[in-house]
Amino acid sequence: MGIPGREWLNALPKVELHMHLEGSLEPEKMFELAQRNNIELPFGSVDELRQAYAFSNLQDFLDIYYQGASVLQVEQDFYDLTWAYLEICRQQNVVHVEPFFDPQTHTDRGISFETVINGITRALKNGETQLGISSGLIMCFLRHLDEEAAFSTLARAEPYLEQIIAVGLDSSEKGHPPEKFSRVFARARKLGLLTVAHAGEEGPAGYVWAAINDLKVSRIDHGVRSSDDPELMTHLVETRLPLTVCPLSNTSLGVFDDMSQHNILEMLDSGVCVTVNSDDPAYFGGYMTENFEALVRGLDLSKNQAKQLVLNSIEASFADDARKTQIQTLLVSVSGS
Ligand code: ADE
Numbered sequence: 001m002g003i004p005g006r007e008w009l010n011a012l013p014k015v016e017l018h019m020h021l022e023g024s025l026e027p028e029k030m031f032e033l034a035q036r037n038n039i040e041l042p043f044g045s046v047d048e049l050r051q052a053y054a055f056s057n058l059q060d061f062l063d064i065y066y067q068g069a070s071v072l073q074v075e076q077d078f079y080d081l082t083w084a085y086l087e088i089c090r091q092q093n094v095v096h097v098e099p100f101f102d103p104q105t106h107t108d109r110g111i112s113f114e115t116v117i118n119g120i121t122r123a124l125k126n127g128e129t130q131l132g133i134s135s136g137l138i139m140c141f142l143r144h145l146d147e148e149a150a151f152s153t154l155a156r157a158e159p160y161l162e163q164i165i166a167v168g169l170d171s172s173e174k175g176h177p178p179e180k181f182s183r184v185f186a187r188a189r190k191l192g193l194l195t196v197a198h199a200g201e202e203g204p205a206g207y208v209w210a211a212i213n214d215l216k217v218s219r220i221d222h223g224v225r226s227s228d229d230p231e232l233m234t235h236l237v238e239t240r241l242p243l244t245v246c247p248l249s250n251t252s253l254g255v256f257d258d259m260s261q262h263n264i265l266e267m268l269d270s271g272v273c274v275t276v277n278s279d280d281p282a283y284f285g286g287y288m289t290e291n292f293e294a295l296v297r298g299l300d301l302s303k304n305q306a307k308q309l310v311l312n313s314i315e316a317s318f319a320d321d322a323r324k325t326q327i328q329t330l331l332v333s334v335s336g337s
Pocket residue numbers: 020023058065170171172173198201249279280
């Protein structure tokens with residue numbers, strides 16, 4: 001019994017299904033890499049950079065996020081970025097992760113696809129052997145770019161399909177509906193990849209329907225606007241199609257004015273398969289434990305609800321059944337209700 005405190009939440013075995021590796025680039029690391037790679041940043045100091053992290057919407061954030069990614073130049077940079085995230089996962093008892101990467105952010109500035117994926121996958125493999133963190137990598141298409149660019153990114157990924165479990169869709173949502181990428185996603189499915197998509201973050205519930213019907217997704221990333229459409233809510237409850245919700249991201253980008261107004265626990269209580277995730281932890285004030293803590297503070301999250309949210313993440317993950325059972329076993333031994 002009792003309120004879940006930081007220590008209990010940190011020790012809770014957790015699964016993360018919605019985080020962008022580029023969004024785990026901490027300001028200190030950004031400056032370190034800028035220096036290492038001779039890149040000029042438009043900020044004089046770490047403090048000045050942090051002060052720029054006052055976003056009023058998704059686009060405000062994306063402008064800084066893409067600028068920050070410019071310090072990533074060579075394979076070791078992508079390795080270091082991924083490894084730093086995995087070390088925090090270890091500290092926070094996150095035992096399985098399915099991170100996103102945005103290849104176009106890098107290939108469009110002349111970095112090879114190979115450089116990016118080799119750095120990331122080398123770290124993920126070491127994460128598995130040295131830290132015991134299992135993973136599945138998701139390649140996202142930038143939806144503000146066109147279909148042709150997404151097709152050529154998918155073609156570049158073909159030699160690396162063993163390293164990728166799914167494709168996703170991210171970046172500026174409004175004005176870029178999921179169906180813009182129906183044909184690319186059909187091709188990805190044909191290649192044996194699973195599909196997910198950001199939808200219903202800033203965009204309407206109709207985009208969630210389009211991701212389901214046109215992109216045949218296995219999960220919706222964010223999806224918080226689904227609650228505007230009762231028929232969609234019924235569909236989500238009946239099918240258990242998961243939503244990867246990111247509480248601190250939503251309050252940082254003004255999707256909800258305050259955590260006390262967030263709809264995640266209402267959806268949980270209605271039987272929607274909602275999960276907790278960090279999205280871009282270096283930009284939004286925290287990793288997995290901090291997201292759970294924010295729900296305790298803003299919404300009086302209970303220990304039982306926290307455990308149910310992790311059970312949902314296990315159910316929603318692309319891990320095989322044996323790994324899912326292992327993680328469920330870890331969760332059962334956690335005390336408290
Ligand atoms: N890329 C990184 N974070 C994102 C978010 N929250 N929404 C859309 N695209 C993103």
